[in-house]
Amino acid sequence: MTVENQRDIDGILAAGRIVALVRDAMLNAIEPGMTTGELDNLGAELLARHGAQSAPRVMYDFPGATCISINEEAAHGIPGKRVIRAGDLVNVDVSAELNGYFADTGGSVVVPPVAPIKARLCQATRQALTNALKVARAGAAISQIGSAVERTAKAHHFLVIKNLAGHGVGRSLHEEPTDIVSFFDKYDRRRLQLGQVVAIEPFLSTRSSFVTEARDGWTLVGAPGNLSAQYEHTVIITRGAPIVATLSQASA
Known part of the structure; x- marks a missing residue:
């Protein structure tokens, strides 16, 4: 969506604050021995407490309130009986609807x-x-986002996952502009527009440039032994630095 008034801005910021709160609470709660289902229950309870609805459930009937992916799983991991173990790399992706506005965020953490x-x-x-x-920022080529991510990945000797991408968000979970990829696409001539709301989410990995769908029909996985991480913010595009709706409260 493109924000048209202060009400839209306030709506995105309110939804963003809640998903950021839930993301941080879930990441901080992770410990060896708990299941991904237990972690997801925490997220579901917090969303409900703040009057928000899980966006994956609302939009796609996803079998969980949040997406929790571990190690070889890059995205859309279904919460359930999998036990989180010491040394696991865990990604939590939280998206929600509040009063007609959607926000999307994610983060990764390694269990000691x-x-x-x-x-x-x-x-x-x-x-x-x-x-x-x-x-x-407004007027910038969308491809610059992918270029920035790709340069960072190469500088640290990691790969980008090319078939996972950021997207527009706001009135729905996934909107135009779609396919905000994590690499430089010279054929992408689109430019960011003033007031656009987008979710920017780089995925970096150790071995895989592409992920495939697991048998469960949801989870996206890399090659055996691959590790991936994802961080995501929902932002409102301005002529300068974007307004980040999903900052941690400590960073706000």
């Missing part, structure tokens, strides 16, 4: 003990998002 490569992967992916936000 933290292997150096997993720490580097998370740090590089977080930096890729930071670098992407620096070029996300």
